[in-house]
Amino acid sequence: MAEDVLEFGRSVLHDEARALDALADSLDGPFEQAIRLIRDCPGKLIVSGLGKSGHVARKIAATFASTGTTATFLHLAEAIHGDLGMAAKGDVAILISQSGETAELEPVIDHFARVGIPIVAITGNSGSMLAEAAAVTLALPHWPEVGPEAVAPTTSTTMTLALGDALAMTVMRQKGFTRTDFGRLHPGGALGARLKPVSRLMHSGEALPLARADSSMHDTIVEMSAKRLGIIGVVDDDGHLIGAITDGDLRRHMEEGLDHSAAEFMTRSPKTIAPDALVDDALTLFEEYRITALFVVEEDGRGKRPVGVLHIHDCPAPR
Secondary structure (H helix, E strand, O other), X not given: OHHHHHHHHHHHHHHHHHHHHHHHHHOOHXXXXXXXXXXXXXXXXXXXXXXXXXXXXXXXXXXXHHOOOOEEEEEHHHHXXXXXXXXXXXXXXXXXXXXXXXXXXXXXXXXXXXXXXXXXXEEOOOOXXXXXXXXXXXXXXXXXXXXXXXXXXOHHHHHHHHHHHHHHHHXXXXXXXXXXXXXXXXXXXXXXXXXXXXXXXXXXXXXXXXXXXXXXXXXXXXXXXXXXXXXXXXXOOXXXXXXXXXXXXXXXXHHHOOOOEHHHHOEEOOOEEOOOOEHHHHHHHHHHXXXXXXXXEEEOOOOEEEEEEEEHHHOOOOO
């Protein structure tokens, strides 16, 4: 019995995966036209649907909004009871309907035509009212809905959602929308924390542990202990970072005694990061080089001037 359950579950996923492959292979000129319409839209993108298509439309609108395209969800039923007022000339609409013949579509299509809003249709019926009214029609491949009796929207909604992702990601790429831009729109949660600039989390000012190259190791350890970051930067006479001493360096050199300068104990050319780099980039360096702290530096043409320290404990947990 358990094997039957697993086999059926796997068959559902494999069938939907094959449908997505068919969808990918079907993309052609209309997809490129839709990208141009959305990318060059001077207003906002309106994404609308009803029922399961409405749920998918809401997610597609949210994906666009978070990746650099001003977008909003319009519930198809609410649209004909006043919400059409949110649509204006300069907008572009994505209307989603598997049949393309949903009754609520007709007044919405008529309004968009009067206002001059081009429609990108996502539908399984290329001969439908919606397809005929659209500036661009993205027709889903004919593929049975998976599941008993094939009655619930399954494969069609999966294809629609994936097609929305393809549209949003392509427009994002065309606009040159970066991780930094993405971070500005996601200030909350662990994701937002990883996409903050390093300068927001670094220790700076009086908390920055530094020693001159000729400082005694006794003074260096006192400073390092006071700042409690497990690391101290070594700078030259011009204040440029030339090395770093970590707790590990101290343990390795301890038997040599403290009758040495900081320059003799330091590791030269430590790993550094820029203040406007993302915390996510710092996490990559922490993992790649198995280190726990990074000096944050600014280049001034003559060297790297330390402005902060980022410790791994200041960062959110890696993904």
